[in-house]
Amino acid sequence: MGDFNDWDPYAHPMRPQDGLYRVSLTMITDQSACFRYLADGGVWFDDVDADHHDTRGGHLRPTPARPDPDPGLQVGRARVLV
Template identity: 55%
Template sequence: MLERSRTKKHTQVTFVLPADHPAGATSVVGDFNDWRPGAHPLAERPDGTRAVTVALPHDQRHAFRYLAHGDYWFDDEAADGHDGRNSLLHT
């Protein structure tokens, strides 16, 4: 799931996953972090979900995926779209 809030200069995008799926460490990887695994790891929130927030420029399209323990790559079904390879979000 994606949560968004706009500031004057950026769109804050929060990537959110359930607490237990998938198990183990998970990070969001995309064109905004040069596809570097571990650059934006999800951390547990008080409600049990896991999340990470990334500030991105307004009015842009970004491709991303999640990378979990064991080299498990997966998409976000709640993304703004999919291009056949990646999840897409619009800021």
């Protein structure tokens, strides 16, 4: 969860897929996202592979999505896999 969903633990729940928990989001490309993981028992932790960290958590800079047959559909958006 993070600033992109007002730190709501129910907004984007991670689901198990191939033995890993994943979530995929579409975000604005010019905005970094601050996020942390919330584990069972209320334990918070940061992703060591985040682009950078501060006192709020890890930050990711979204990368542009792959080109679509209609490039206008992807303008200003990126997919983030956490």
